[in-house]
Amino acid sequence: AQSVSQHNHHVILSEAASLELGCNYSYGGTVNLFWYVQYPGQHLQLLLKYFSGDPLVKGIKGFEAEFIKSKFSFNLRKPSVQWSDTAEYFCAVNKPPEWGSSNTGKLIFGQGTTLQVKP
Amino acid sequence: GAVVSQHPSWVICKSGTSVKIECRSLDFQATTMFWYRQFPKQSLMLMATSNEGSKATYEQGVEKDKFLINHASLTLSTLTVTSAHPEDSSFYICSARRQYSNQPQHFGDGTRLSIL
Numbered sequence: 118a119q120s121v122s123q124h125n126h127h128v129i130l131s132e133a134a135s136l137e138l139g140c141n142y143s144y145g146g147t148v149n150l151f152w153y154v155q156y157p158g159q160h161l162q163l164l165l166k167y168f169s170g171d172p173l174v175k176g177i178k179g180f181e182a183e184f185i186k187s188k189f190s191f192n193l194r195k196p197s198v199q200w201s202d203t204a205e206y207f208c209a210v211n212k213p214p215e216w217g218s219s220n221t222g223k224l225i226f227g228q229g230t231t232l233q234v235k236p
Numbered sequence: 237g238a239v240v241s242q243h244p245s246w247v248i249c250k251s252g253t254s255v256k257i258e259c260r261s262l263d264f265q266a267t268t269m270f271w272y273r274q275f276p277k278q279s280l281m282l283m284a285t286s287n288e289g290s291k292a293t294y295e296q297g298v299e300k301d302k303f304l305i306n307h308a309s310l311t312l313s314t315l316t317v318t319s320a321h322p323e324d325s326s327f328y329i330c331s332a333r334r335q336y337s338n339q340p341q342h343f344g345d346g347t348r349l350s351i352l
Contacts, residue, residue: 151340161280161329161343168338207279213338214268221268221293222333224341226279 119144123227131235138193140208150191155205200236240332242344256316257347259330265310266332274327286313320351
């Protein structure tokens with residue numbers, strides 16, 4: 118079965134430290150990859166996505182992620198975190214939806230990583 | 237940007253009552269909407285895929301008679317938790333994707349359901 122695994126469940130960093138959150142997936146064929154962030158009390162927001170092309174993608178708020186196909190990985194990085202980055206981070210994967218088929222492009226989420234940044 | 241509105245944001249009700257949660261795409265048409273359940277400190281679990289004009293597709297282990305989904309228009313899907321019990325208390329989140337697109341899903345703010 119398809120699955121997404123996030124290795125870090127709870128990460129605590131000081132401001133200005135560098136961040137890398139791991140994400141691995143098990144999916145055959147073409148996939149779309151996403152990182153979502155959920156700030157306390159808010160809805161899920163898209164940080165960045167990879168559909169095709171350059172495997173290094175840049176998102177909002179200084180985040181970036183690298184798709185390594187051979188490793189089935191899509192790790193999230195930020196060179197210098199801020200206190201405001203404290204949130205829950207979710208990696209998600211889907212197969213591109215196909216109209217008229219049973220493939221609706223549903224997202225499979227990882228377990229989530231809680232990031233706590235100390236001021 | 238695309239906005240998904242979910243209502244109500246918080247509901248408390250007695251055991252045995254039914255609760256309806258609405259999910260609306262405000263500025264785009266969504267052929268497909270998704271319903272998730274999120275337990276505290278856990279990830280989102282997909283419950284069902286809501287398809288406009290047809291029956292919803294439920295994930296394994298999700299009771300379709302318990303969680304009724306209606307996707308009556310391209311901008312509205314509803315989830316009704318029937319005869320709710322305390323174990324149904326959870327955070328329910330919907331998402332929608334623009335019609336005929338490969339674009340990312342947009343998420344609602346979620347509904348916190350508490351059954352007494």
